[in-house]
Amino acid sequence: MILRTKLFGTTYEFGTVKELLAKANEPKSGDQQAGIAAHSQAERVAARFVLAEVPLSVLRENPVVPIEEDEVSRVIDEGVNETVYAEIKGWTVGDLREWILANTTDSDMIRRVSNGLTGEMVAAVTKLMSNLDLILAAKKIHVVRHCQNTIGLPGTLGSRNQPNHPTDSVDGIRAALYEGLSYGSGDSVIGINPADDSVGSVSRLLDMTKDVIDRWEIPTQNCVLAHVTTQMECLRRGSPVGLVFQSIAGSQKAMESFGVSVGLIDEAAALAAKHCWTQGPDYMYFETGQGSALSADAHHGADQLVLEARIYSMAKRWHPYQVNTVVGFIGPEYLYDAVQITRAGLEDHFMGKLTGISMGCDVCYTNHAKATQNDLENLAVLLAAAGGSYIMGVPMGDDAMLSYQSTSYHDAPALRQALGLRPLPEFEAWMEGIGLWRDGALTDLAGDPSFFLQR
Structure with missing residues (x-):
């Protein structure tokens, strides 16, 4: 041709x-x-x-x-x-x-x-x-998935509660987790990026988050975003894993740079279906981002957007509960400024949904990128208007462990209020039941983590 x-x-x-x-x-x-x-x-x-x-x-x-x-x-x-x-x-x-x-x-x-x-x-x-x-x-495009609750319904916007800690302090993470819950963050997942990828440390975080979920009867799932092989070992040992996570990429060489393969993800998905404590039937959680293959010299001369789209076409093999592009995390070497980050976030979200993926976005940037908090909030509004499934909830929008800027615990409630959106339905009912939500909005009790220490 x-x-x-x-x-x-x-x-x-x-x-x-x-x-x-x-x-x-x-x-x-x-x-x-x-x-x-x-x-x-x-x-x-x-x-x-x-x-x-x-x-x-x-x-x-x-x-x-x-x-x-x-x-x-x-x-x-x-x-x-x-x-x-x-x-x-x-x-x-x-x-x-x-x-x-x-x-x-x-x-x-x-x-x-x-x-x-x-x-x-x-x-x-x-x-x-x-x-x-x-x-x-x-x-x-509506892509609805279910694990312990239901994500992707029209008119909803979920939030991942991301209470990361630089030393994986269980007490510190629990405190940040309670703050997020008080704002209504955590309906998509309570997801922690661990500083320590060992089975012992990851298991402790899984145990703690499952204890909080059980104690408060929260309709959500937990996940510790360690390497998939660590999570698989945790599952084999009986740790309470709600979702199984892995970062994936758009070429075999790039997948290998992450230490994974299609066969390994197949094995992880089968293990999750057998051992995850959640209802399912969707148990997988993937993260992506334009530039990941290029950063590993595994792009084969193809552009970032095509390689990102290929990730979604591969990911649907495992029917993930949720996927998000960590859009500005790789840095300005791949997406230089707010204009490029905004475009990439909208591209990735559309491509995921067109492929049939339950798609959200970590609206974020690194500290050396030409972007500001206002740029980040602008993209969050655009994605929420586009029907994004969920965003991140990070204490003060500043991740102390990963050292990047993202959306805060109060950003999802602000977007819901501004655009007439709701939390995921099971989580909304739970918030109403404990007094944090009434008539489609947060109550005066919201935003104070001591709420969970006084009952």
Whole structure:
């Protein structure tokens, strides 16, 4: 297929589908660092003109990493529903964009078509959308999952209670956990990033969080975000694991840099279904982020957005309860400033939902990025308006262990109030029952962690 167009008297030709996809991407410092970005805005527009006319079948036939070389590519290809694919393979990328945005296209229709898409197709249509397009399209799509409670229902916004501590102090984490609960943070998960990845330390945190859940009869799940092999060993020893976590990436080489493989995640998912204390049927939790493959020199010359989309196409194999992009965590080397971080957050959220993933976002940035708290809050509003499943809840929005800036415990309540959203339904009922929530809003008791020490 000839990938060429003439724009304002200049002819632009792209040698491969991979190059075309990279040149059509919004500006990203990581793609520029890799030497694959468009050299000018004109070249970027030309690439989009060409990409809009590419049939979906061409994208399936030309994955950015060949199937014979990469297990991620194989998982994605094997996961395609051939019946649905046969119906849409003749569509162009532009056709897919127009169909998704059409007023007559609803969530059920999109969810069905998503079964015939690969990550490359999802990335391609994303590159043709504006930020508002991404918000509107994502808002249409409903992906509902259940573990101990229900995430993804329209009109809800969950919050991960993230009470990290630089030394994994059980008492310190418990205190921060209570503060988050008092604001209504923790309905998606009580999730701790451990400083110590050992089985003993992780088990202590699992025991403590499960004790809090049991004592207060909280309809949520716990998770300690250690390496998946540590969590698997905790499960084998009988520790109370609610969700099993792992960071994953868009190529086999990048997965290997995380110390994981498709087979290992298969094993972890089977172990979770057998031993997690939660109801299920969805037990997995994944985190992602544009730039992860490039940072491991495992991008195979492909752009950040395509590799991110491939993660979601692989992740649906395990029916995760929740996935989030840690959008600004990798740093300005990959997403330079607030403009790039905002765009990436909206891209990732849309791509996850289009793929059929229960999708949230860690709205965040590192301290050396060109971004501010206001930029972070702007993206949080946009994602909540787009139907995001959940955001993070971090004490004061400043993670003392991971040393980055994220959303605070009170940001989810503020977004719920501003946009007419609710906590996850089982959690909302629990908050009403203990007096922290009434008539769709927090009560005067909210925000004071001593609430949990006086009863």
